[in-house]
Amino acid sequence: MDPVYKALVEIAGEGHVSNRPEELHTYSRDLGTSEPHRPDYVVAPRTTEQVQEVVKLANRERIPVVPLGGGLSLAGLAVPLRGGIALDMKRMDTILEVNEKARYAVIEAGVSQGKLISYLHRHHPDLRHSEPQAPTPATIAGNIAIHGQGDLAQPYGFNSDMVNGLEVVLPTGEACKIGSCAVSPGWFTLHPLPDLGLFLGWFGTTGIITKLSLRLFPLKRIREVEQFVVEDPGLVPEVIYKVTHTEMAEDVFAGTQSTIPARVGLHHVTVYITADSEKELEFKTGLIWDDALGEYIRSGDGGFADLLPPMKARFAARPGMLLSTVCDTLQGGGFEYVGGIMPVETYPQCCQRGAEIYSKHGIPQLMIARVIGRAHAMMFAWAYPFNRGDAESVNKAREAVHETDDLALDLGGTIWKPGVYGQKKLMERMDPGTLQLMRRVKELLDPNGIMNPGNWEVA
Amino acid sequence: MYELKHDERKCLACHSCDCLTKCQYMDIEIDTAKTEIRKIINGEDSFVLHQCATCYACEEYCPKGNHPFYLIVERQEEMGILPTPRPLIRQALQMGVPQREFKVAEVHEPAISMCMFTALAGSIQGKLYEGVSILPSGTQEGMHFFCQLMYLHFARTSVIKERLPRIIDNIARHNVKELICFHDECYGAFASYAPAYGIEVPFRPIHLFEYLYNRLRELKNDIKPLNLKVAYQRPCSSRLSPDKLHFVDDIFNLIGVESVEREYVGENALCCASLIRGQSKEGSRRIAADVQRRNIGDMVQGGAQACIFNCPYCFISSSERVAKNGLNPVLLGDLCRLAVG
Numbered sequence: 001m002d003p004v005y006k007a008l009v010e011i012a013g014e015g016h017v018s019n020r021p022e023e024l025h026t027y028s029r030d031l032g033t034s035e036p037h038r039p040d041y042v043v044a045p046r047t048t049e050q051v052q053e054v055v056k057l058a059n060r061e062r063i064p065v066v067p068l069g070g071g072l073s074l075a076g077l078a079v080p081l082r083g084g085i086a087l088d089m090k091r092m093d094t095i096l097e098v099n100e101k102a103r104y105a106v107i108e109a110g111v112s113q114g115k116l117i118s119y120l121h122r123h124h125p126d127l128r129h130s131e132p133q134a135p136t137p138a139t140i141a142g143n144i145a146i147h148g149q150g151d152l153a154q155p156y157g158f159n160s161d162m163v164n165g166l167e168v169v170l171p172t173g174e175a176c177k178i179g180s181c182a183v184s185p186g187w188f189t190l191h192p193l194p195d196l197g198l199f200l201g202w203f204g205t206t207g208i209i210t211k212l213s214l215r216l217f218p219l220k221r222i223r224e225v226e227q228f229v230v231e232d233p234g235l236v237p238e239v240i241y242k243v244t245h246t247e248m249a250e251d252v253f254a255g256t257q258s259t260i261p262a263r264v265g266l267h268h269v270t271v272y273i274t275a276d277s278e279k280e281l282e283f284k285t286g287l288i289w290d291d292a293l294g295e296y297i298r299s300g301d302g303g304f305a306d307l308l309p310p311m312k313a314r315f316a317a318r319p320g321m322l323l324s325t326v327c328d329t330l331q332g333g334g335f336e337y338v339g340g341i342m343p344v345e346t347y348p349q350c351c352q353r354g355a356e357i358y359s360k361h362g363i364p365q366l367m368i369a370r371v372i373g374r375a376h377a378m379m380f381a382w383a384y385p386f387n388r389g390d391a392e393s394v395n396k397a398r399e400a401v402h403e404t405d406d407l408a409l410d411l412g413g414t415i416w417k418p419g420v421y422g423q424k425k426l427m428e429r430m431d432p433g434t435l436q437l438m439r440r441v442k443e444l445l446d447p448n449g450i451m452n453p454g455n456w457e458v459a
Numbered sequence: 460m461y462e463l464k465h466d467e468r469k470c471l472a473c474h475s476c477d478c479l480t481k482c483q484y485m486d487i488e489i490d491t492a493k494t495e496i497r498k499i500i501n502g503e504d505s506f507v508l509h510q511c512a513t514c515y516a517c518e519e520y521c522p523k524g525n526h527p528f529y530l531i532v533e534r535q536e537e538m539g540i541l542p543t544p545r546p547l548i549r550q551a552l553q554m555g556v557p558q559r560e561f562k563v564a565e566v567h568e569p570a571i572s573m574c575m576f577t578a579l580a581g582s583i584q585g586k587l588y589e590g591v592s593i594l595p596s597g598t599q600e601g602m603h604f605f606c607q608l609m610y611l612h613f614a615r616t617s618v619i620k621e622r623l624p625r626i627i628d629n630i631a632r633h634n635v636k637e638l639i640c641f642h643d644e645c646y647g648a649f650a651s652y653a654p655a656y657g658i659e660v661p662f663r664p665i666h667l668f669e670y671l672y673n674r675l676r677e678l679k680n681d682i683k684p685l686n687l688k689v690a691y692q693r694p695c696s697s698r699l700s701p702d703k704l705h706f707v708d709d710i711f712n713l714i715g716v717e718s719v720e721r722e723y724v725g726e727n728a729l730c731c732a733s734l735i736r737g738q739s740k741e742g743s744r745r746i747a748a749d750v751q752r753r754n755i756g757d758m759v760q761g762g763a764q765a766c767i768f769n770c771p772y773c774f775i776s777s778s779e780r781v782a783k784n785g786l787n788p789v790l791l792g793d794l795c796r797l798a799v800g
Contacts, residue, residue: 229546262554266546282748289744296544297739303544304737304744309779 004061008043011053016044027086032336033398034076034419039086046091048175048210056173058085058450066452067204069139073146074336075419077203081454095119102188103216104164109141109209116140117319128219130159133323141209146417147201149379151251152217153372160200164188167211168199171446187213198441204452206445220274222281225315228269230302233348239269240344242292244374248284250274255368256351259329329364332387338401339416340408342380349411350380357403361396379416423456461620461656465530467500469523478517478527485510499534508540513612514730515695526655535614542738548613557602564596566633574642575601576771585796587674603629606648612734627660637663639670643769647699668706671795675713681799684715687765690758691718693728694770714798719761729754733776755784767791
């Protein structure tokens with residue numbers, strides 16, 4: 001028997017290790033356009049100690065380790081570019097604690113979005129987390145590790161801004177805690193201890209998150225959706241600015257697409273308003289509709305659409321499945337998008353230049369932007385569906401993704417969860433000092449270069 | 460192109476100007492009404508063109524049948540006075556464009572047109588609709604049968620004039636002599652709007668309620684009285700066919716349903732206000748909310764157990780609101796099906 005395989009079985013148990021072709025095939029790919037690469041082993045640990053043992057083994061044997069949660073980044077971030085061990089964190093799926101008064105949850109890294117949503121619904125119905133529009137098997141930790149955003153992005157920022165603490169296993173096998181959990185039983189704050197933010201946005205190249213503490217927020221009884229429609233994309237930044245100024249909205253999206261004929265040539269700013277009473281809802285709606293956006297309505301430049309209840313229900317549903325249901329417009333099962341973190345003022349150019357890329361590759365347009373903070377930024381997504389069974393379709397989507405990576409940077413943004421191509425482009429433009437710091441961090445933490453190699457490889 | 464058959468002499472000779480003095484959204488006394496209607500006839504700007512909520516009611520109020528609402532919409536479009544923000548108008552117009560071809564199906568009469576509400580074709584079943592053919596035959600073909608009249612809310616009568624003849628032709632290709640109109644507004648399009656503009660309609664439109672009433676009489680022995688107290692939600696389009704309104708009470712009498720005492724009934728009915736909410740004029744959102752509150756409050760106060768809908772759009776947009784106030788939302792056709800089993 002392969003000694004590495006045997007050692008992994010001793011660590012994680014017989015049923016939780018595989019080097020069979022079926023599993024290697026499954027873990028070789030993700031749903032995006034990245035080329036597949038097979039791991040040599042797949043292992044699903046149950047405890048932090050098991051993760052540590054796997055990492056120590058990998059160091060001894062100089063085998064790459066690629067941690068993954070749901071593997072749904074769509075950018076190939078959990079595809080084992082140099083083979084090695086695919087470390088599936090999904091068995092570590094215990095919700096360890098929910099502190100209602102301090103509003104946080106401590107969870108293991110394999111807890112899925114769906115599990116947390118249903119747990120809170122059942123046991124803590126007044127609390128919620130910032131839920132991304134990812135499929136429900138996606139993990140909380142995976143989303144945070146890539147600086148995801150959810151439906152509380154507008155008031156509270158990135159999901160990674162909502163972390164109170166982490167437990168991580170370093171690339172050399174030590175475990176450590178970040179935040180108040182390092183000095184206290186409570187996982188209630190990351191600050192004001194020394195900043196050890198070395199594990200988010202690194203795609204597993206600096207360590208493996210095994211636990212985290214996530215801030216929770218009030219769950220309001222009523223969740224209403226309104227959609228403001230304009231023809232001129234130049235108005236969208238203004239509209240977003242005015243809506244966010246009210247501080248009355250929760251989630252705010254803007255977008256345009258060519259897949260629904262009624263909506264072609266139009267831009268829809270979707271505003272979620274939550275409340276515990278009709279009085280609160282009316283107050284918030286009035287501020288947004290009548291005060292902030294009234295001038296556009298009166299001039300006829302923009303207006304709130306009459307969203308019928310069945311459509312509203314789809315928009316308002318939690319977990320939010322709308323993106324998942326609209327993304328497969330080519331009915332080919334393939335979908336990838338470039339998420340640029342962009343200044344809101346670039347919305348018109350993002351649309352215009354994005355339209356050129358869609359047209360060039362013959363792909364139907366679907367562009368959506370989620371506001372982060374009080375219009376501090378937006379996550380602008382250029383979405384590219386493709387037919388998985390058609391190599392030409394896959395190539396077109398891949399080329400479009402790469403051109404869009406360039407576009408996001410040309411327009412002054414950064415790329416959210418960049419694949420290898422996007423990482424290279426970012427590093428080409430990066431401040432040299434920053435680049436060197438990244439290299440030093442990686443060398444310090446991962447001297448043997450085993451953690452998800454091929455990612456953030458600083459020359 | 461089609462011209463509105465409006466006789467300005469009738470308007471100018473009218474002593475009551477009911478079209479404006481009875482308006483539920485503008486408080487206009489007789490002298491002002493006479494001044495403003497003259498301006499509208501002459502193609503001059505009038506506050507009426509800006510303040511109109513597009514509820515269609517003045518079409519009913521006019522004692523001369525002289526189409527004041529159609530005239531208002533003509534002038535709004537001519538003068539670029541849009542009741543609704545432009546992007547919403549554009550979205551509505553784009554929605555009405557058919558995206559795929561349709562096949563002329565073999566249809567036998569009686570035939571019913573679902574307009575764009577093909578998703579509700581499941582309602583057309585049972586004894587009440589025995590032997591009725593449904594147009595369109597395909598659920599994706601609704602826009603080829605969409606009556607277009609909702610564009611009256613958007614000051615786009617030109618689009619109606621352009622598209623409605625094609626819709627009529629699509630129906631005529633099925634060689635129907637009579638057509639039951641599931642959507643009240645379709646009936647209004649064929650029986651009111653088309654004649655007002657001289658658009659030929661080569662089939663006889665049958666109001667759904669007239670069909671239901673006659674069919675219920677045939678099935679009289681199968682009716683089990685429902686013993687319900689209800690309120691009827693009269694839609695805007697019903698103002699185009701006030702001669703058919705009596706069928707509502709006629710049907711209720713047949714199926715053992717009592718229409719509760721209400722303030723907002725008959726000529727005084729309030730529309731669903733769904734499309735008023737997004738209109739351009741200041742305060743539209745609050746006006747719509749007020750109309751909806753008064754309307755439903757009136758139903759509840761009257762002791763209604765259910766709100767009976769005519770128009771599918773009113774039904775889809777208002778059901779939730781109505782249900783939250785303790786009333787069961789039901790389409791009249793479905794209520795009749797309940798009565799005959």
